[in-house]
Amino acid sequence: xxxxxxxxxxxxxxxxxxxxxxxxxxxxxxxxxxxxxxxxxxxxxxxxxxxxxxxxxxxxxxxxxxxxxxxxxxxxxxxxxxxxxxxxxxxxxxxxxxxxxxxxxxxxxxxxxxxxxxxxxxxxxxxxxxxxxxxxxxxxxxxxxxxxxxxxxxxxxxxxxxxxxxxxxxxxxxxxxxxxxxxxxxxxxxxxxxxxxxxxxxxxxxxxxxxxxxxxxxxxxxxxxxxxxxxxxxxxxxxxxxxxxxxxxxxxxxxxxxxxxxxxxxxxxxxxxxxxxxxxxxxxxxxx
Numbered sequence: 001x002x003x004x005x006x007x008x009x010x011x012x013x014x015x016x017x018x019x020x021x022x023x024x025x026x027x028x029x030x031x032x033x034x035x036x037x038x039x040x041x042x043x044x045x046x047x048x049x050x051x052x053x054x055x056x057x058x059x060x061x062x063x064x065x066x067x068x069x070x071x072x073x074x075x076x077x078x079x080x081x082x083x084x085x086x087x088x089x090x091x092x093x094x095x096x097x098x099x100x101x102x103x104x105x106x107x108x109x110x111x112x113x114x115x116x117x118x119x120x121x122x123x124x125x126x127x128x129x130x131x132x133x134x135x136x137x138x139x140x141x142x143x144x145x146x147x148x149x150x151x152x153x154x155x156x157x158x159x160x161x162x163x164x165x166x167x168x169x170x171x172x173x174x175x176x177x178x179x180x181x182x183x184x185x186x187x188x189x190x191x192x193x194x195x196x197x198x199x200x201x202x203x204x205x206x207x208x209x210x211x212x213x214x215x216x217x218x219x220x221x222x223x224x225x226x227x228x229x230x231x232x233x234x235x236x237x238x239x240x241x242x243x244x245x246x247x248x249x250x251x252x253x254x255x256x257x258x259x260x261x262x263x264x265x266x267x268x269x270x271x272x273x274x275x276x277x278x279x280x281x282x283x284x285x286x287x288x
Contacts, residue, residue: 004029005044007053011060018064028063031073032056066205078128079136083158085126088150090214092128095272096190096245099279100132102270103188103243110241110283111185115139118182120235122173122189123147123224125214127155127166129188134164140186145169145176148213173224174231183237189228190245195221198247221247225254229261236286244280251277258282 011025030040032055033048048056059072070076070091076083078092079100085091111117116139121130124144134142144166146152152168159166169176177184194216199207206215217223225244232240246254251269258267262284272278 002047003045004048007048007056015064020063024063024069027069028059029056066208068205068209079132081162083126083128084154086154087209089126089154090210092126095278098272099245100129102279102281104136106281107186107241117185119186120177120184123191124155125151127158130166131159131162131164134166143167145171147172173227174235178234184235184240185237186241187232188243191224192217193221193247222253225257229257239285242282242284246277246280248276254280
């Protein structure tokens with residue numbers, strides 16, 4: 001194994017045989033050589049340095065054993081921006097980008113576009129949702145909460161690096177805002193919604209390496225949505241726009257929860273790019 005091409009070919013075959021994604025090899029090689037993709041492709045026939053090859057082999061082995069590529073290289077892209085990630089936070093997913101997209105499109109039907117709106121991201125993790133919303137809409141005053149101190153450190157670092165003005169709070173769901181008497185126009189959350197029964201169906205890369213408390217509620221997957229039904233009235237203004245990411249089998253159940261709690265609420269279940277239920281949008285009025 002002397003050239004960059006030979007190293008890439010070996011790693012691709014090795015990871016494919018182990019049931020990992022073939023493109024992981026390229027991502028790791030880009031990281032270990034410090035090249036961008038165009039430079040890498042132009043350098044395929046050049047020799048790979050011994051130190052680079054050693055690091056590359058070690059990282060390939062780590063991924064073969066199940067460590068997510070994003071945790072090895074320490075980053076993932078979300079909404080066109082690079083976010084730092086580690087094993088204290090979930091890796092941001094394309095489905096969550098769709099949740100953010102729907103929020104940015106649909107809030108305009110609820111509030112006037114030039115309104116200054118208080119937005120709360122609950123269970124912020126890496127800060128991907130909160131930071132993106134703050135950067136995409138300057139009329140949003142964004143706050144974010146997480147129960148994990150370690151996750152908040154990651155989120156704060158991402159906000160600082162990307163230049164986003166986000167206020168962070170440590171606490172359980174909306175608790176910090178209830179205690180301080182803060183009110184919100186928009187509440188968004190990607191809570192732990194995988195049921196205990198579904199956990200066994202997850203890939204080992206997710207199940208054994210991403211933070212368990214951010215994946216599942218240890219029950220039917222609806223625990224946190226039920227808690228939101230109790231807490232939202234305590235933080236909402238005259239009306240609130242609620243946006244949840246949900247599991248693909250939870251659309252009807254979460255919609256029913258909202259309608260039972262808030263009579264007359266306007267609730268929409270939106271599908272993701274794969275045709276699966278993924279986002280709940282609800283407009284709730286205080287007098288309902």
